[in-house]
Amino acid sequence: MFSTVVQLYRLLGRPALLDDRIVYNGACTAEIRECIVKCRSLAERFGQLVEADETNGNIEVEFYLPTSESGRFHLDFISFVRATPTLGKGKLPENFYVIEDDWSTTDGIENSSYDSVKACCDLIDGLCGLVAVADRKSSTFHENIFFALPADENRKPKTFVLETKVDESILSLNLRHVKLVKLLSSAHNEHKIHLEERKLIFSSAIADVIELAGEEAVFPFILKHWDEVLQKYWQNLQAYVHGFSFxxxxxxxxxxxxxxxxxxxxxxxxxxxxxxxxxxxxxxxxxxxxxxxxxxxxxxxxxxxxxxxxxxxxxxxxxxxxxxxxxxxxxxxxxxxxxxxxxxxxxxxxxxxxxxxxxxxxxxxxxxxxxxxxxxxxxxxxxxxxxxxxxxxxxxxxxxxx
Structure with missing residues (x-):
């Protein structure tokens, strides 16, 4: 398991990596010895122990780290975001380790950067279920989500395409109420009253903010102005509820x-x-x-x-x-x-x-x-x-x- 690889790296004193390899030559402890035994029985997708020779209380270890979806080591969260383009599809790897933070997804400990990335992935997945049209096949690394603004007295109807391309700017964001989008798009709530109306109101709020983006990249602009999206949604929802009530x-x-x-x-x-x-x-x-x-x-x-x-x-x-x-x-x-x-x-x-x-x-x-x-x-x-x-x-x- 990936947690065993992380444990070995920590027991060896978190040495510098060489081409996705752990190379260690130093004192051997009982914990290191026990962890090496566990690493020998790991499946190949979690890494490969090439050498572990113990002599006179010292041990030489060479371990090839996993570089797949089963696990990966990253220098910092910026490197993680850049090396994981599938984040744009709302897919968050289950196992990875960040050296700078000495943090792993297997630790069970909260991390603010990870929470920001996870919130962004949840948002992308929720937005795809929120709208009527979303192209999820034409690109391997991002979604194409379509939003529309209806015509009114001052404008013609408009359609926007939201390309969910992510970059390291998501690490500094605090996306609030992402769970709301997930609830609106969840199939379990499809029979709730006024759900379709609420989905349309939220989509309209996003389209209103997209219209303000101008020449800026749309998805980062939406993430940066997410609070404004929420504010427009609540205002429009209250207007709808009051209108319905009246x-x-x-x-x-x-x-x-x-x-x-x-x-x-x-x-x-x-x-x-x-x-x-x-x-x-x-x-x-x-x-x-x-x-x-x-x-x-x-x-x-x-x-x-x-x-x-x-x-x-x-x-x-x-x-x-x-x-x-x-x-x-x-x-x-x-x-x-x-x-x-x-x-x-x-x-x-x-x-x-x-x-x-x-x-x-x-x-x-x-x-x-x-x-x-x-x-x-x-x-x-x-x-x-x-x-x-x-x-x-x-x-x-x-x-x-x-």
Whole structure:
């Protein structure tokens, strides 16, 4: 294993390398002896022990280091980045050792330079899954990722190609929230709500920053301005969420207004339909005026009184319906009023105008209700007046005679 090679190099005092070889001639310890035994059993891809002769407590060691994906030694992280072009494909070697830092991937210890390189590789891999079009085959050492800006009033639609060529500048970067890109591009999250919208918003944020690059190399420019990409993404996401939320409020508001208006209209229609029988009461007054026999007078009077009572009952029931609709509407608008300050100005004005229009419609309906109530009671009042001046004496005589 590669950790055994690193252990041997450290036990030998980290000697200078000669053409990817460890050459050592010096004292031999039990640890060195034990490590050499382990190296003899290593697979060839992890290096090759050519010579290990021990004489009088000294040992001569010659070990050819691995120079493949199985492991590699590098002078420093700059040499590592330059010698590993596959970083542009988002592929990070599993085993390597950096002499300057005396650090290996097998140590299990954090290293800031390694973290920067790993973040860059994760970002490249995430960006490929984020966009709809990515050319991953035409180049061996980098990806071609396509980003697009839609047209608006001030510009035509644009398409950008992001070539993920890396250099040693990635070592000084601190890429934040790379995990976010990985989550957006992960197949495990493909069924989450609004995922596609969030991916498009992030892609648009990257395209906005690419547009500012000018003649600079695009990928290093994006890495350098990664915080700006994140800022644009959060701003656009908030605008989208608020817009979605406000559209929902508008829909609910329109629905509440339509439903309340429809029910008020149905109350008016129902009331108007029943009030069509009201002229019968006034017609009965004409018959009452022409009636001679006391039995005719009593019959018509009772009929007029019954019609008045029925109309008053109908109108009272409609008043209860209006009150019930008011309670339902108030509950709905109370929910809107609690969040009124969080809505944009146009939505606040829409809510205020809606309340005014509904209030106007309600006032008109109440006035109509009182008007019909007066009309419903008027025949009875007129009948009472007629009784007082015309038939009361006759009715009294009739009752005494009876």
């Amino acid at each position: 559209d929902k409020v508008r829909t609910e508001l329109a629905k509440a207004e339509l439903e309340y208006g429809t029910k008020l209209s149905s109350v008016l229609s129902d009331m108007a339909g029943k009030m069509l029988a009201l002229p019968v009461s006034f017609g009965a007054l004409v018959l009452l005026d022409k009636a001679v026999a006391p039995i005719e007078v009593m019959s018509i009077a009772v009929g007029v009184l019954m019609v008045t009572l029925i109309f008053c009952g109908v109108l009272w029931n409609q008043k209860l319906n209006i009150q019930r609709l008011d309670n339902s509407l108030n509950i709905t608008f109370d929910l809107f009023d609690k969040r009124l300050n969080t809505y944009p100005g146009n939505l606040q004005r829409l809510l205020t105008n809606t309340r005014k229009e509904i209030s106007s419609q309600r006032k008109f309906l109440v006035m109509t209700l009182w008007f019909f109530l007066v009309l419903a009671v008027l025949p009875t009042l007129m009948m009472i007046g007629m009784f007082s001046y015309k038939w009361m004496p006759q009715l009294i005589c009739f009752l005494f005679d009876f």
